[in-house]
Each structure stands twice: as C-alpha cells, then as structure tokens.
Amino acid sequence: MRKLLLLFLFTGMAATAQKNLTVQEATFGQYQSFAPKSMVAPAWRKDAKTITYLDATYQNLMARSEESQWAEAILVTKSQLVSALKAKLPSDTFELQMFPYTYQWKDKSTLSFEVNGKNQNYLVLFDADKKEVKSAIGVASDAAKQELSPNGNYAAWLKENNIVITPLNGTPINVTNDTDKGIVNGSDYVHRQEFGINKGMWWSSDSNKLLYYHKDETMVANYPLTNWDERIASNKDIKYPMAGMKSEEVVLMVYDIALGKSLTLKTGEPKEQYLTCVTWSPDGKQVFVGLLNRGQNHLKLNVYDAATGNFVKTLFEEKATTYVEPLHNLTFVPGKNDQFLYRSEKDGYEQLYLYSTSGKLIKNLGFKDVVITELLDFDTDAKNVFYIGTANNGLDRQLYRVELKSGKTAQLTVGSGTHDAIVSTDGSLVLDNLSNVTTPNDVSIINLKNSKVTSLFKAENPYSGKTVLPKMELVTVTSADGKTPLNGRIIYPANFDAAKKYPVIVYVYGGPHAQLVTNSWLGGASLFDYYLAQQGYVVFTLDNRGSDARGRDFEHVVHRNLGVNEMADQMKGVEFLKSKSFVDQDKIGVSGWSFGGFMTTSLLLNQGDTFKVGVAGGPVCDWKYYEIMYGERYMDTPQENPEGYEKTSVINKAKQLKGRLLVIHGAQDNVVVQQHSMEFINACITAGKQVDYFLYPTHEHNVRGKDRIHLNQKIADYFDTHLKK
Structure with a gap:
C-alpha cells in the first residue's frame, strides 16, 4: 500500500510538472509568476562603489557595496520615505504602494524621484543618508511630462498643450498660453516620436532657460476615431499626417526665466522639416539641432545662439541615397565643452564619432561590425566611454569600452548571450546581468581593474516544477x-x-x-x-x-x-x-x-x-x-x-x-x-x-x-x- 501511495504521489507530482500553460499564464506569466529573479531598478550610487535596487516586495531601497563585500543591506524603507514626506509636506497625504522605482541618483547622497500625494504630485529631492526630504516641488495632479531643473529649483510640466514652470517657493509661471489645441508646446509627441524623440523640454545646465518644442499642426487634416462608449457614439479627432500630404510645422523655442519671455531658434525654411538631436551646449549658451529634410536623406547639424535664436553655423552634413535616420542627442565629453559624441550609421553600422564644436571629426570610434544599442557613461576622467553593442551576428549583447584618444576598443564581457550592464560612475565596476538560451539570469559584479567577478545570484529556472517548456x-x-x-x-x-x-x-x-x-x-x-x-x-x-x-x-x-x-x-x-x-x-x-x-x-x-x-x-x-x-x-x-x-x-x-x-x-x-x-x-x-x-x-x-x-x-x-x- 505504501509503495502504491508513493507511486501515486510521484506520478501526481510528475503530472503537475508536465502541466501545460494556461492562456492566462502564457499572456502575463513571463513578466509575473515566471519572471526570472532579477534586480529591480538597479543604479550605481554616484561617486560611490555601491549599487542600489528595490527588494522583492518593492518596499525598500536596498544597497550592496564593495566596502561590505557586496552584502545586502536596506538603505531606505518606504515607511522612512513616507515619514520624511509628511514631515516636509504636512498638508498633504501620501499612501505609496511601493518605493519609487524611477529614482535617480543626483549625487552621492541625493535621490530624485516623483511621488503622488492626495492633493498634488511632487518632484522630490531626498537625502538618503539623513532620511529627509531636501526639497519638493508640487505640480498639478494632472500634470504631464514633468522636468526638474538641474538645481532642483524649478519644475516644468505640461497642462494639456501648454507649459507651466513651478518654482520651488513661488507662483507658477505660464510659459505658453495657446488656446488652439492644434498648437502644442513642450510635448514629446513631435514628429510622431520618430527620430528617437522622447522629450519635448530641456533645461539648460544653469537652470535659467527652458528649451522646448513648439508644434503647429493646425494645417494637418483631422482624422476621426469613433468613441463607442457613449450613448450616441461620437468622433474624437486626432491629427494624422498621411504619406504625401501636409505635415506639421515645428520650431524650437527658448524661455528665459529672468526675462520672462521666449524666443524662437531661427531654423528657417522649409517649414516641413524634422528637428532632431536637440542638445544644449554644456555652458547653456548654444543649442545644437539636427535639421533633417522631409525627404529624410539630408541632415545638417546646426548650432544656434540661445540668447538671440540666431543661426551660428553648420558643423557637418550627412547625406544618403536611401535615408538618414538620426536617433540620438549629442553627448558632450565631461570637462570638454568643445567635444561631443555623435551616433550615426553612415559608415554601415551605428557607431560613435568624436567631434569638436568646430565641426571637425576628431576620431571614428567604431569597432568592427558592432552596432551600438545603448550608450552608457564615461569613466572618472572621461578618457573612456562605455556602451552596449551587438556581437555574434546580432544575437548577443556585450559591454564595450572605447578610449576616446586612440579609439582602442575592448570587449569587457565574455559570456555569449545578452549582457544588460551598467557601469559605476568611476568606471571601475560593472553590474552585469547575463541571460542566454540556457541561463535565466546570472547577476554579478565585475571589477575592471583586476578582472575579479563576484557572483550576486543566479536565477533558477522559473518553470521548474510548474511546467515543461518545449524545446x-x-x-x-x-x-x-x-x-x-x-x-x-x-x-x-x-x-x-x-x-x-x-x-x-x-x-x-x-x-x-x-x-x-x-x-x-x-x-x-x-x-x-x-x-x-x-x-x-x-x-x-x-x-x-x-x-x-x-x-x-x-x-x-x-x-x-x-x-x-x-x-x-x-x-x-x-x-x-x-x-x-x-x-x-x-x-x-x-x-x-x-x-x-x-x-x-x-x-x-x-x-x-x-x-x-x-x-x-x-x-x-x-x-x-x-x-x-x-x-x-x-x-x-x-x-x-x-x-x-x-x-x-x-x-x-x-x-x-x-x-x-x-x-x-x-x-x-x-x-x-x-x-x-x-x-x-x-x-x-x-x-x-x-x-x-x-x-x-x-x-x-x-x-x-x-x-x-x-x-x-x-x-x-x-x-x-x-x-x-
């Protein structure tokens, strides 16, 4: 009897293990119950050899440091954050469901994130060491696309199609007041978010000026979408510029807080062109803009004076018999206001080019047939820059480091597969997440100085004991x-x-x-x-x-x-x-x-x-x-x-x-x-x-x-x- 019972239990367990996925599991399980163990929202603490992330409950901000030999510790709890918010903003109520996973490190001790209160949304600067809110700027609950200024004193945000700036301690400023919904300011939905566009507003480094898109789509045909939810169905018109028809007209504007007014960059004719690669100069005096013609086969990288809007010069042009597709803003080299990185596929693969602000190509930083998929950051003295790029005929992702002066490139990760890596601010440590067809997730710290690899954890197969995936x-x-x-x-x-x-x-x-x-x-x-x-x-x-x-x-x-x-x-x-x-x-x-x-x-x-x-x-x-x-x-x-x-x-x-x-x-x-x-x-x-x-x-x-x-x-x-x- 005992043998029969054991046989029944064994075969029952085996049957359970062989159970096919339900359609519900097949739809969401990959991101929920069958998601491999991973670090949630990892980020290197600035100027510190410490990695932070959220715990499995999303309630606490955790930390692992080189000093502690990568032992796990709680850095900030959600309850500590809520207490600090209540102390700073006693007139509002905070019921956070989780620790803000969109946090960023502004410096070694300061976190930046957004939280929702009962009355307003807040852009917060939080001291992670002292467990106190340094500043919090409140914006309307229905605010969109909030942008905190570098000094933390201003928050720019959208109220429908207009821009509002809220000072830290002051009265909100209406930057634009357009009543026609066909005039859209500050939105990232410009040129239908092609050309890598994901922002519509940019603060200057000194926080004195706000650069923004101004889109006029009044001339674009309305396209009806039928709303079936109402008692009598109604049309919701959108602007949809179809191929070969009239397109939107876009300019860039600069709002000066001290002067209280905006000026337009003189990007000129024709009005139907695409404004891309939008980048402030490090000193906030100039704006770099890529002008792409509607035919999308001719790009000009231009410089404009931020104080007057005047055209300064064209740094270089890029042409193609097929199309030119700029997808990234410029990246200035830290400490060198006259050098920047430009990404282009003009020589066959999307790679890096080091330019001077005079328009001179200093160095082609491309490496073999590697396509850059993500530009990371520089090391401490900006001698090198890191990026994620392709390998193995595009199947793999590896971490690379290129020296700006010589162009010498090194592949820093070795295991075949997909490496999702981030580098510490001094460029000495890498948090590496590796997955491949046999590895759910292998998380480790790589010391680039001595090549030592410290394993943090290896995720188990999340399907084991639940279902058997087909080969x-x-x-x-x-x-x-x-x-x-x-x-x-x-x-x-x-x-x-x-x-x-x-x-x-x-x-x-x-x-x-x-x-x-x-x-x-x-x-x-x-x-x-x-x-x-x-x-x-x-x-x-x-x-x-x-x-x-x-x-x-x-x-x-x-x-x-x-x-x-x-x-x-x-x-x-x-x-x-x-x-x-x-x-x-x-x-x-x-x-x-x-x-x-x-x-x-x-x-x-x-x-x-x-x-x-x-x-x-x-x-x-x-x-x-x-x-x-x-x-x-x-x-x-x-x-x-x-x-x-x-x-x-x-x-x-x-x-x-x-x-x-x-x-x-x-x-x-x-x-x-x-x-x-x-x-x-x-x-x-x-x-x-x-x-x-x-x-x-x-x-x-x-x-x-x-x-x-x-x-x-x-x-x-x-x-x-x-x-x-």
Whole structure:
C-alpha cells in the first residue's frame, strides 16, 4: 500500500510538472509568476562603489557595496520615505504602494524621484543618508511630462498643450498660453516620436532657460476615431499626417526665466522639416539641432545662439541615397565643452564619432561590425566611454569600452548571450546581468581593474516544477540574396516526435527597429509562442533583412519596396521548414502584428500556395494610409514612388486570397488607423473573398491589459480551427 501511495504521489507530482500553460499564464506569466529573479531598478550610487535596487516586495531601497563585500543591506524603507514626506509636506497625504522605482541618483547622497500625494504630485529631492526630504516641488495632479531643473529649483510640466514652470517657493509661471489645441508646446509627441524623440523640454545646465518644442499642426487634416462608449457614439479627432500630404510645422523655442519671455531658434525654411538631436551646449549658451529634410536623406547639424535664436553655423552634413535616420542627442565629453559624441550609421553600422564644436571629426570610434544599442557613461576622467553593442551576428549583447584618444576598443564581457550592464560612475565596476538560451539570469559584479567577478545570484529556472517548456533552438538561414546569414528560432511541439508531422505557425514582424530572435532567455520569444508549441505546433520565427541590429545595409534593402525582400527571406525560412521531415507542408500558418500584420497579409496573398491560415493584427494594408515620418522614410511619398506603393499594397491583391485570414484591429488605433483594414475588407468583398474580421472597440494599436488574454485565446482558437484540421 505504501509503495502504491508513493507511486501515486510521484506520478501526481510528475503530472503537475508536465502541466501545460494556461492562456492566462502564457499572456502575463513571463513578466509575473515566471519572471526570472532579477534586480529591480538597479543604479550605481554616484561617486560611490555601491549599487542600489528595490527588494522583492518593492518596499525598500536596498544597497550592496564593495566596502561590505557586496552584502545586502536596506538603505531606505518606504515607511522612512513616507515619514520624511509628511514631515516636509504636512498638508498633504501620501499612501505609496511601493518605493519609487524611477529614482535617480543626483549625487552621492541625493535621490530624485516623483511621488503622488492626495492633493498634488511632487518632484522630490531626498537625502538618503539623513532620511529627509531636501526639497519638493508640487505640480498639478494632472500634470504631464514633468522636468526638474538641474538645481532642483524649478519644475516644468505640461497642462494639456501648454507649459507651466513651478518654482520651488513661488507662483507658477505660464510659459505658453495657446488656446488652439492644434498648437502644442513642450510635448514629446513631435514628429510622431520618430527620430528617437522622447522629450519635448530641456533645461539648460544653469537652470535659467527652458528649451522646448513648439508644434503647429493646425494645417494637418483631422482624422476621426469613433468613441463607442457613449450613448450616441461620437468622433474624437486626432491629427494624422498621411504619406504625401501636409505635415506639421515645428520650431524650437527658448524661455528665459529672468526675462520672462521666449524666443524662437531661427531654423528657417522649409517649414516641413524634422528637428532632431536637440542638445544644449554644456555652458547653456548654444543649442545644437539636427535639421533633417522631409525627404529624410539630408541632415545638417546646426548650432544656434540661445540668447538671440540666431543661426551660428553648420558643423557637418550627412547625406544618403536611401535615408538618414538620426536617433540620438549629442553627448558632450565631461570637462570638454568643445567635444561631443555623435551616433550615426553612415559608415554601415551605428557607431560613435568624436567631434569638436568646430565641426571637425576628431576620431571614428567604431569597432568592427558592432552596432551600438545603448550608450552608457564615461569613466572618472572621461578618457573612456562605455556602451552596449551587438556581437555574434546580432544575437548577443556585450559591454564595450572605447578610449576616446586612440579609439582602442575592448570587449569587457565574455559570456555569449545578452549582457544588460551598467557601469559605476568611476568606471571601475560593472553590474552585469547575463541571460542566454540556457541561463535565466546570472547577476554579478565585475571589477575592471583586476578582472575579479563576484557572483550576486543566479536565477533558477522559473518553470521548474510548474511546467515543461518545449524545446527551443536557434537556427541560421541564408537570405534570398544568397549572401547573408539570418537568425531564426524554432520551438518544437511538446512531446516532440520526429516521426510525426506537425502544423507550423510562423510568427513574423520583419520591419525596421525590431529584432525577435536573440541569444537570451526563451530566445527572445514570448511565452505565448511556447503555449502554441504546447498545443502541438512548430513555432518558427526569422529576422529577415530589414530588421534591427545588423547594420545599415541589412536594413536599407527595404527602401521604396517595403515587404518585398522581407517576404523573399521569409520564404527562405519556409524552405528551411519544408526540409524538415516533421513539418506538415500542407499546414503552414503565419501571424503578426503591425508591420507583422502587413507581412502576414502579404505572405498569405503572395504565397497562397504555401500559407493556409493567417492572423494579421493591426495590419498596414496600403502605405499611403500610413503617417509621413515613418512611411516616407522607407517608401518616399506616393507621388515620388507610385510603383512601390502599388506593388506593396495588399488591398490591390485581395483577389489573390486563397487561405483563411483573420484580421484584428483596435478601433482606437492611432498608429495604423482602422481605414487600412476596412479598405482591405471592402476589397475582399468586391473580389468575392471571404475573410474574418474582429474589432477591439476600446483599444489602440495593440490590445493590452486583461483583454490581451482574450486576444491570445482568439489567435489560438483560430489556428486550432483552421490549421490543425
């Protein structure tokens, strides 16, 4: 009896371990219950060999220091922070759910963060040693895009389309007073956040001036989005500049606090141009701006006088036969007001260039075929700068250090995989998080002076004892031009049997600025991909030419013909799949969202003999309906490239539909507006083609929150219904 009981318990435990994921777990578990152990919000304390982070409960700010031999200790508790806030601001109430995870170290002892009180939001400077609030500037509860000045005496923030500055102890200043909602000040939503734009306001180093975007979009056509929540549905108009049509007009302005007025930088004509790389000079006397023409093939880096707005000079120009895509502000070398770093892919890979403020190229700091993915910081004397860059044909991320004077570059991390590293302010220590296809997370401290590595912890496999993930393998496929190795990922069905034949789902994106296959935990896949594999599918993904992290020429093959070379490469992936005896060649499906939705629909229409089923979410169906900034970069205007627009439109090919296609769209989509899919559906009706359509009435370009479970279930059900049978 005892043996039978033990056998029952053992087999029961094994069955539990073999349990498949639920669709709920597959949707959120990757970031919740199945998230590998990691440091939350890590940051190096300035001028100290101490790393700080939040504990597992998010209630305490923890610290590990070299002095304590990296032992863990509590630095500040949430309750200490709340007590300090109440002492400084007794007229308000604070009920923090967690310690502010967006904190930053301003100096060795001062933390900067934002907290919400009952009456106002506050931009806080907090002394972590004394456990007291040094200063707190209150802004309206509905304030947006708050920016604290370097000296901590002012907070700039947005009240709808206008800018307000609140002094530490004073009356708020209305910097702008535009009543027309088509005039937008200080917003980061300029040029639709292309060109790396993520801010709309910048303080000068002396905190005396505020630089900001001023956008006039009154001339841009209104685009209606229908709000279905009201008793009688109503339209919410947005400004949406479509390819080939009128675009917004943007200038940069400087507000002088002492003078109480703004001036405009004289960036000149034409009014339809893109203002990028916006950077204050370290002394606050000049502003550097990249002027990119609407054709996006000619960039000028200009200098302007901040006191007058006058043009000073053009430092250099960058031109391309395809497109120039500036994505980063300048980075001045500490202690050298006349030298800065500029990032560009002009020589084939996005790399660093050291320039003088006279416009002279001092040093090309590029290294082999490494693409910089994140610029970190300098060491103490600014002899070196650190960055994260690619390796292993774009699959890996490694930490590099380059000496500014010589250009000598060293790779500082060695393990193959994805290194998420941050460097101490003196440049001597590295907090390294390593993951790869077999490692959930390996966290260590690297001493760059003696190469000593101190392990802090190694995350356990979060799926152990809960579920068995199907086998995943990284593969290489040669591109359609026969020259380029492409990175692929194949997830095998659960309980894989090579003697059987399985249906295939190809998950695709394929467009610029996205990479789906990486040497990281889960191989860069979503847990939903593994869920589908547990349901009996081979799940395959290929990063075709045109996708991210492989350099300029790899991406620029898309120019003027989006989807053409990308599809050719995806079909090479299909050839790879068909060479496998376990692949059912009559049951191949494809799925993707946004650019992936465009690729899904394109593949189903152009390769109808290969793909039986497709699920296209938020698909671009004709690039003439897409916005100017992104669309014209890759396709030029419809007037300039009518053949390219005609060739890549899926609306024009609706009559070619053979398989089953589900199109999903968010009714509030302000990125790929619903007109895309509606025009395609109408073309299918005209052609007598049956197509399935599903709308998420309250969602924008993607389906987020709890409704994501519904979306994933719908996708899984569609393939189960139409691909498996």
